[in-house]
Amino acid sequence: MEHEVERQLKADGGMSHGEFEILIKLLTADGRRLRMSDLARQAMISKSRLTYQVTQLERDGFVRRTDCDSDRRAVWAELTVKGEEALAKVRPGHRQVVRDNLISQLSPEEVQLLGDLMNRVADRLRDSRDQR
Template identity: 70%
Template sequence: MSDAGVPLGDPEMRAWMAFLAAGHLMDHEVERQLKHDGGLSHPEFEVLIRLERAEGGRLRMSDLARQVMISKSRLTYQVTRLERAGLVRRTGCETDRRSVWAELTGEGTAALERVRPGHRRVVRESLIDVLSPEEIALLGNALGRVADRLRTR
Protein backbone atom coordinates (compact mmCIF):
# COMPACT_ATOMS: atom_id res chain seq x y z
CA MET A 1 0.00 0.00 0.00
CA SER A 2 1.13 3.54 -0.60
CA ASP A 3 1.38 6.31 1.93
CA ALA A 4 -0.69 8.76 -0.14
CA GLY A 5 -0.67 11.47 2.51
CA VAL A 6 3.07 11.35 3.17
CA PRO A 7 5.08 14.09 1.45
CA LEU A 8 7.63 12.98 -1.12
CA GLY A 9 11.16 12.71 0.20
CA ASP A 10 14.06 14.41 -1.57
CA PRO A 11 15.00 11.41 -3.74
CA GLU A 12 11.33 10.82 -4.61
CA MET A 13 10.77 14.47 -5.52
CA ARG A 14 13.96 14.50 -7.59
CA ALA A 15 12.78 11.39 -9.47
CA TRP A 16 9.34 12.92 -10.06
CA MET A 17 10.71 16.26 -11.28
CA ALA A 18 13.29 14.56 -13.51
CA PHE A 19 10.56 12.34 -14.97
CA LEU A 20 8.40 15.39 -15.75
CA ALA A 21 11.25 17.37 -17.29
CA ALA A 22 12.55 14.46 -19.36
CA GLY A 23 9.05 13.61 -20.60
CA HIS A 24 8.26 17.17 -21.65
CA LEU A 25 11.64 17.75 -23.27
CA MET A 26 11.60 14.40 -25.05
CA ASP A 27 8.10 15.02 -26.38
CA HIS A 28 9.20 18.44 -27.65
CA GLU A 29 12.23 16.99 -29.44
CA VAL A 30 10.23 14.21 -31.06
CA GLU A 31 7.44 16.60 -32.08
CA ARG A 32 9.94 19.03 -33.64
CA GLN A 33 11.63 16.27 -35.62
CA LEU A 34 8.36 14.75 -36.87
CA LYS A 35 7.04 18.17 -37.98
CA HIS A 36 10.30 18.97 -39.75
CA ASP A 37 10.76 15.63 -41.51
CA GLY A 38 7.17 14.78 -42.36
CA GLY A 39 4.68 17.38 -41.17
CA LEU A 40 3.33 14.94 -38.58
CA SER A 41 2.40 15.54 -34.98
CA HIS A 42 3.55 13.08 -32.33
CA PRO A 43 -0.01 11.68 -31.87
CA GLU A 44 -0.40 11.27 -35.65
CA PHE A 45 2.92 9.42 -35.79
CA GLU A 46 1.81 7.10 -33.01
CA VAL A 47 -1.44 6.31 -34.85
CA LEU A 48 0.51 5.48 -38.01
CA ILE A 49 3.00 3.30 -36.10
CA ARG A 50 0.20 1.39 -34.35
CA LEU A 51 -1.50 0.75 -37.68
CA GLU A 52 1.76 -0.31 -39.31
CA ARG A 53 2.40 -2.85 -36.54
CA ALA A 54 -1.16 -4.23 -36.64
CA GLU A 55 -2.04 -7.32 -38.62
CA GLY A 56 -3.04 -6.24 -42.11
CA GLY A 57 -2.13 -2.62 -41.31
CA ARG A 58 -5.50 -1.91 -39.76
CA LEU A 59 -7.27 -1.75 -36.41
CA ARG A 60 -10.77 -1.08 -35.21
CA MET A 61 -11.01 2.53 -34.08
CA SER A 62 -11.93 1.41 -30.54
CA ASP A 63 -8.85 -0.83 -30.35
CA LEU A 64 -6.65 1.90 -31.79
CA ALA A 65 -7.93 4.37 -29.17
CA ARG A 66 -7.00 1.91 -26.40
CA GLN A 67 -3.52 1.37 -27.85
CA VAL A 68 -2.79 5.04 -28.36
CA MET A 69 -4.40 5.79 -24.98
CA ILE A 70 -6.51 8.74 -26.07
CA SER A 71 -10.23 9.36 -26.07
CA LYS A 72 -12.32 8.19 -29.00
CA SER A 73 -13.13 11.79 -29.92
CA ARG A 74 -9.44 12.77 -29.90
CA LEU A 75 -8.63 9.72 -32.01
CA THR A 76 -11.39 10.63 -34.47
CA TYR A 77 -9.81 14.06 -34.81
CA GLN A 78 -6.34 12.57 -35.45
CA VAL A 79 -7.61 9.98 -37.92
CA THR A 80 -9.66 12.59 -39.78
CA ARG A 81 -6.50 14.70 -40.24
CA LEU A 82 -4.55 11.65 -41.40
CA GLU A 83 -7.37 10.62 -43.72
CA ARG A 84 -7.47 14.09 -45.32
CA ALA A 85 -3.72 13.79 -45.91
CA GLY A 86 -4.24 10.39 -47.57
CA LEU A 87 -2.24 8.53 -44.90
CA VAL A 88 -5.14 6.55 -43.43
CA ARG A 89 -8.53 5.40 -44.68
CA ARG A 90 -11.57 4.37 -42.70
CA THR A 91 -13.73 1.46 -43.75
CA GLY A 92 -16.73 -0.30 -42.28
CA CYS A 93 -16.29 -3.60 -40.51
CA GLU A 94 -17.77 -6.53 -42.43
CA THR A 95 -18.76 -8.45 -39.29
CA ASP A 96 -19.89 -5.59 -37.02
CA ARG A 97 -21.79 -2.70 -38.57
CA ARG A 98 -21.08 -0.51 -35.53
CA SER A 99 -17.30 -0.82 -35.89
CA VAL A 100 -15.01 1.17 -38.16
CA TRP A 101 -11.53 0.18 -39.26
CA ALA A 102 -8.62 2.61 -39.57
CA GLU A 103 -6.22 1.36 -42.22
CA LEU A 104 -2.74 2.54 -43.16
CA THR A 105 -2.42 3.57 -46.82
CA GLY A 106 0.64 3.38 -49.05
CA GLU A 107 1.08 7.11 -48.53
CA GLY A 108 0.98 6.50 -44.77
CA THR A 109 3.73 3.91 -45.07
CA ALA A 110 5.78 6.36 -47.16
CA ALA A 111 5.29 9.08 -44.52
CA LEU A 112 6.59 6.72 -41.84
CA GLU A 113 9.62 5.90 -43.97
CA ARG A 114 10.38 9.63 -44.33
CA VAL A 115 10.26 10.36 -40.58
CA ARG A 116 11.65 7.07 -39.23
CA PRO A 117 15.39 7.81 -39.60
CA GLY A 118 15.09 11.17 -37.82
CA HIS A 119 12.84 9.69 -35.16
CA ARG A 120 15.34 6.95 -34.42
CA ARG A 121 18.15 9.52 -34.30
CA VAL A 122 16.27 11.73 -31.80
CA VAL A 123 15.33 8.78 -29.57
CA ARG A 124 18.89 7.45 -29.62
CA GLU A 125 20.61 10.81 -29.05
CA SER A 126 18.15 12.03 -26.41
CA LEU A 127 17.50 8.83 -24.46
CA ILE A 128 19.26 5.61 -25.46
CA ASP A 129 22.81 6.99 -25.80
CA VAL A 130 22.56 8.74 -22.41
CA LEU A 131 21.85 5.49 -20.54
CA SER A 132 23.78 2.29 -20.00
CA PRO A 133 22.23 -1.00 -21.19
CA GLU A 134 21.41 -1.79 -17.55
CA GLU A 135 19.67 1.56 -17.07
CA ILE A 136 17.70 1.05 -20.28
CA ALA A 137 16.49 -2.34 -19.03
CA LEU A 138 15.68 -0.89 -15.59
CA LEU A 139 13.82 2.07 -17.10
CA GLY A 140 11.83 -0.17 -19.43
CA ASN A 141 10.84 -2.47 -16.59
CA ALA A 142 10.05 0.33 -14.15
CA LEU A 143 7.97 2.42 -16.55
CA GLY A 144 6.25 -0.74 -17.78
CA ARG A 145 5.10 -1.44 -14.22
CA VAL A 146 3.87 2.15 -13.87
CA ALA A 147 1.93 1.87 -17.15
CA ASP A 148 0.45 -1.48 -16.10
CA ARG A 149 -0.77 -0.01 -12.80
CA LEU A 150 -2.32 3.01 -14.50
CA ARG A 151 -4.02 0.88 -17.20
CA THR A 152 -5.90 -1.05 -14.51
CA ARG A 153 -7.52 2.16 -13.20
Protein backbone atom coordinates in the same frame (compact mmCIF):
# COMPACT_ATOMS: atom_id res chain seq x y z
CA MET B 1 12.29 14.96 -25.11
CA GLU B 2 8.70 15.42 -26.28
CA HIS B 3 9.61 18.81 -27.78
CA GLU B 4 12.54 17.32 -29.71
CA VAL B 5 10.46 14.43 -31.04
CA GLU B 6 7.63 16.77 -32.05
CA ARG B 7 10.09 19.14 -33.77
CA GLN B 8 11.71 16.34 -35.75
CA LEU B 9 8.40 14.78 -36.85
CA LYS B 10 7.04 18.16 -37.96
CA ALA B 11 10.25 19.00 -39.84
CA ASP B 12 10.67 15.62 -41.54
CA GLY B 13 7.05 14.71 -42.21
CA GLY B 14 4.65 17.44 -41.17
CA MET B 15 3.05 15.22 -38.55
CA SER B 16 2.52 15.42 -34.82
CA HIS B 17 3.85 12.91 -32.32
CA GLY B 18 0.28 11.70 -31.74
CA GLU B 19 -0.25 11.11 -35.44
CA PHE B 20 3.08 9.28 -35.63
CA GLU B 21 2.03 6.99 -32.78
CA ILE B 22 -1.24 6.16 -34.52
CA LEU B 23 0.55 5.35 -37.78
CA ILE B 24 3.04 3.12 -35.92
CA LYS B 25 0.18 1.25 -34.21
CA LEU B 26 -1.40 0.64 -37.62
CA LEU B 27 1.92 -0.33 -39.21
CA THR B 28 2.46 -3.05 -36.61
CA ALA B 29 -1.16 -4.28 -36.58
CA ASP B 30 -2.28 -7.42 -38.35
CA GLY B 31 -3.32 -6.38 -41.85
CA ARG B 32 -2.12 -2.82 -41.13
CA ARG B 33 -5.54 -1.98 -39.65
CA LEU B 34 -7.30 -1.75 -36.30
CA ARG B 35 -10.80 -1.05 -35.15
CA MET B 36 -11.03 2.54 -34.01
CA SER B 37 -11.90 1.47 -30.45
CA ASP B 38 -8.88 -0.85 -30.30
CA LEU B 39 -6.65 1.84 -31.77
CA ALA B 40 -7.81 4.33 -29.11
CA ARG B 41 -7.04 1.80 -26.38
CA GLN B 42 -3.61 0.92 -27.77
CA ALA B 43 -2.68 4.55 -28.32
CA MET B 44 -4.09 5.37 -24.87
CA ILE B 45 -6.08 8.35 -26.09
CA SER B 46 -9.77 9.22 -25.96
CA LYS B 47 -12.02 8.17 -28.79
CA SER B 48 -12.79 11.80 -29.59
CA ARG B 49 -9.08 12.69 -29.76
CA LEU B 50 -8.46 9.64 -31.96
CA THR B 51 -11.31 10.64 -34.26
CA TYR B 52 -9.78 14.10 -34.68
CA GLN B 53 -6.29 12.74 -35.38
CA VAL B 54 -7.51 10.03 -37.77
CA THR B 55 -9.51 12.71 -39.62
CA GLN B 56 -6.27 14.69 -40.07
CA LEU B 57 -4.39 11.57 -41.20
CA GLU B 58 -7.20 10.66 -43.57
CA ARG B 59 -7.12 14.20 -45.03
CA ASP B 60 -3.40 13.71 -45.72
CA GLY B 61 -4.06 10.32 -47.34
CA PHE B 62 -2.13 8.38 -44.65
CA VAL B 63 -5.15 6.49 -43.27
CA ARG B 64 -8.54 5.43 -44.57
CA ARG B 65 -11.60 4.42 -42.58
CA THR B 66 -13.73 1.49 -43.69
CA ASP B 67 -16.77 -0.24 -42.28
CA CYS B 68 -16.37 -3.51 -40.42
CA ASP B 69 -18.36 -6.29 -42.11
CA SER B 70 -18.68 -8.38 -38.93
CA ASP B 71 -19.78 -5.49 -36.64
CA ARG B 72 -21.89 -2.71 -38.13
CA ARG B 73 -21.03 -0.43 -35.17
CA ALA B 74 -17.27 -0.72 -35.71
CA VAL B 75 -15.02 1.18 -38.10
CA TRP B 76 -11.55 0.16 -39.22
CA ALA B 77 -8.64 2.57 -39.49
CA GLU B 78 -6.27 1.31 -42.19
CA LEU B 79 -2.76 2.46 -43.01
CA THR B 80 -2.42 3.45 -46.67
CA VAL B 81 0.64 3.11 -48.89
CA LYS B 82 1.09 6.88 -48.57
CA GLY B 83 1.01 6.48 -44.78
CA GLU B 84 3.70 3.78 -44.96
CA GLU B 85 5.80 6.07 -47.13
CA ALA B 86 5.38 8.93 -44.64
CA LEU B 87 6.52 6.66 -41.81
CA ALA B 88 9.52 5.50 -43.81
CA LYS B 89 10.48 9.14 -44.26
CA VAL B 90 10.27 10.14 -40.56
CA ARG B 91 11.39 6.97 -38.76
CA PRO B 92 15.17 7.36 -39.27
CA GLY B 93 15.08 10.87 -37.80
CA HIS B 94 12.80 9.73 -34.99
CA ARG B 95 15.18 6.92 -34.07
CA GLN B 96 18.10 9.36 -34.10
CA VAL B 97 16.35 11.87 -31.82
CA VAL B 98 15.45 9.15 -29.32
CA ARG B 99 18.94 7.67 -29.50
CA ASP B 100 20.70 11.03 -29.08
CA ASN B 101 18.49 12.43 -26.34
CA LEU B 102 17.59 9.34 -24.34
CA ILE B 103 19.23 6.02 -25.13
CA SER B 104 22.80 7.32 -25.39
CA GLN B 105 22.42 8.98 -21.99
CA LEU B 106 21.68 5.66 -20.25
CA SER B 107 23.53 2.46 -19.56
CA PRO B 108 22.12 -0.77 -21.05
CA GLU B 109 20.82 -1.68 -17.60
CA GLU B 110 19.09 1.68 -17.26
CA VAL B 111 17.51 1.28 -20.69
CA GLN B 112 16.13 -2.10 -19.63
CA LEU B 113 14.87 -0.69 -16.34
CA LEU B 114 13.25 2.27 -18.08
CA GLY B 115 11.49 -0.08 -20.51
CA ASP B 116 10.24 -2.26 -17.68
CA LEU B 117 8.96 0.75 -15.75
CA MET B 118 7.23 2.29 -18.76
CA ASN B 119 5.56 -1.04 -19.58
CA ARG B 120 4.27 -1.26 -16.02
CA VAL B 121 2.88 2.28 -16.21
CA ALA B 122 1.28 1.61 -19.62
CA ASP B 123 -0.31 -1.62 -18.34
CA ARG B 124 -1.74 0.26 -15.34
CA LEU B 125 -3.15 3.02 -17.52
CA ARG B 126 -4.73 0.48 -19.90
CA ASP B 127 -6.24 -1.46 -16.98
CA SER B 128 -7.60 1.74 -15.48
CA ARG B 129 -9.10 2.83 -18.81
CA ASP B 130 -10.60 -0.64 -19.45
CA GLN B 131 -12.32 -0.59 -16.05
CA ARG B 132 -14.10 2.68 -16.89
